[in-house]
Amino acid sequence: MKKMMMSLVLLLCSANLIMAGGVKVGDKVSNIKLKNIDGKMYSLEEQKSAKGFIVIFTCNHCPFSVKYEDRIIALQNKYEKLGYPVVAINPNDVKRVPEDSFEEMIVRAREKQFNFPYLYDETQAVASRFGAARTPHVFILNKEKSGLMVKYIGAIDDNVESAKEVNSAYVENAMDEILAGKVVTQSATKAIGCTIKWKE
Amino acid sequence: MNEKLKADQNKRAKGAFERMMQSILMLMWGVLLCFVPKERDVAIYSFEQLEQRVLKSESDTLYVINFWATWCKPCVEELPELEAFNKEHEGSLVKTILVSLDFRSAYESKLLPFVEAKQLESEVLLLDAKDYNSWIEKVHKKWEGAIPATLIRNAKSGQSRFVDGTTTAIELNQLIKQIQ
Numbered sequence: 001m002k003k004m005m006m007s008l009v010l011l012l013c014s015a016n017l018i019m020a021g022g023v024k025v026g027d028k029v030s031n032i033k034l035k036n037i038d039g040k041m042y043s044l045e046e047q048k049s050a051k052g053f054i055v056i057f058t059c060n061h062c063p064f065s066v067k068y069e070d071r072i073i074a075l076q077n078k079y080e081k082l083g084y085p086v087v088a089i090n091p092n093d094v095k096r097v098p099e100d101s102f103e104e105m106i107v108r109a110r111e112k113q114f115n116f117p118y119l120y121d122e123t124q125a126v127a128s129r130f131g132a133a134r135t136p137h138v139f140i141l142n143k144e145k146s147g148l149m150v151k152y153i154g155a156i157d158d159n160v161e162s163a164k165e166v167n168s169a170y171v172e173n174a175m176d177e178i179l180a181g182k183v184v185t186q187s188a189t190k191a192i193g194c195t196i197k198w199k200e
Numbered sequence: 201m202n203e204k205l206k207a208d209q210n211k212r213a214k215g216a217f218e219r220m221m222q223s224i225l226m227l228m229w230g231v232l233l234c235f236v237p238k239e240r241d242v243a244i245y246s247f248e249q250l251e252q253r254v255l256k257s258e259s260d261t262l263y264v265i266n267f268w269a270t271w272c273k274p275c276v277e278e279l280p281e282l283e284a285f286n287k288e289h290e291g292s293l294v295k296t297i298l299v300s301l302d303f304r305s306a307y308e309s310k311l312l313p314f315v316e317a318k319q320l321e322s323e324v325l326l327l328d329a330k331d332y333n334s335w336i337e338k339v340h341k342k343w344e345g346a347i348p349a350t351l352i353r354n355a356k357s358g359q360s361r362f363v364d365g366t367t368t369a370i371e372l373n374q375l376i377k378q379i380q
Contacts, residue, residue, distance in 0.1 A: 133344035195346040
C-alpha cells in the first residue's frame with residue numbers, strides 16, 4: 001500500500017513536470033526530426049557519426065540572434081569536426097513574424113553562408129518539448145548509452161554586444177568539459193533575448 | 201551746438217529702439233521656451249542601483265518594473281499599455297519604471313531619440329548590466345530573460361508578481377490589487 005502511494009506521488013510529480021514543459025540538465029530527450037532549409041528532413045538519429053549536438057533555438061528577426069550569427073558559425077567550425085555539430089532551429093510563428101518564414105530562413109542562410117543545418121519547427125512541437133523560452137537558447141546534447149542527455153541549457157556567452165569582450169564563453173566551456181569527459185561546471189545560464197513567438 | 205544736440209537725440213532714440221527690440225526678443229524667447237517639449241531624463245543604472253531602489257527597497261511604493269528595449273517589437277507595441285497604467289496612477293504610491301535593456305552604445309543614438317519621439321511620460325532608465333546571467337534570476341526566479349517582462353513589487357510587504365511576456369493595463373491593475 002505504502003509503495004502504491006509512493007508511486008502515485010511520483011507519478012503525480014512527474015505529471016506536473018511534464019505539464020510545466022521543458023527539459024532540465026540531466027534529462028534524456030527523444031529525437032528531433034524537422035525540415036532543413038535544403039528541403040530535406042534532418043534527424044538527429046540519422047547523424048551516426050555525431051557524438052552529440054549543439055541545438056540552438058534561433059531565428060532571423062531577433063537582433064540578439066543576429067548578433068550571435070557569426071559566433072554560431074564559429075561554433076560549428078570548431079565543434080562539428082569534434083563530433084558535435086550545431087543544429088539551429090527556428091520555432092517562431094510565421095503569422096506573427098513574417099521575417100521568420102521558411103523562405104526567409106533560406107535567404108538568411110545564403111546571405112550569411114550558414115555552415116550548419118537550419119531547421120524549421122513549424123508546429124513548435126520541438127521548442128515546446130524542450131521548453132525553449134527565447135532566441136537564442138542553447139541546449140547541448142550528449143550521446144550516451146542511455147540516450148541523448150541534456151548537458152547544458154542557456155546562453156552562448158556573457159556578452160551579446162561584443163564577441164571580443166566575452167569573459168565567459170559558456171557553450172565553449174561546457175563543450176570543452178564534455179570533450180574532456182568532465183562534468184559541466186556551469187550547466188545552466190540565463191540571458192536576455194526575444195520571446196519565442198508562439199502561435200496565437 | 202544745434203547739430204550736437206541733434207546727434208545726441210538721435211543716439212538716445214537709437215538706444216531706446218535697441219532696448220525695446222531686446223525686450224521683445226527676450227519675450228519671444230520666453231514664449232518659445234514654454235512650447236519646447238520638456239527634456240526627458242533617462243538615467244543609466246547598474247544592476248546594484250536597480251536592486252537598491254526597487255528589488256531591496258522597503259518603502260511604501262508599489263513598483264511596476266517593465267523590462268523592454270527599442271529593438272524589441274512586442275515591447276514597443278506594449279508601451280502604450282504601460283503609459284496608460286502610469287497615467288492612471290500618477291501621484292499615487294504606484295510607480296511605473298520602464299527599464300530599457302538597450303545597449304549602452306545605443307543610449308544617445310537610439311534610446312534618447314525614441315523616448316523623445318514617443319513622448320514617454322513614465323520614468324525610463326537604461327540598465328547597463330551586460331552580464332545577464334549574474335542578475336536575471338535576482339529579478340525573478342521564473343524569468344528566463346525573454347522580453348518584454350514585468351515585475352510588480354510591493355516594497356513594504358515584499359510581495360511580488362511577475363508577467364513573462366506582454367501585459368496590459370487591465371492585467372496590471374488586477375495584479376497590483378492582489379498585493380496592495
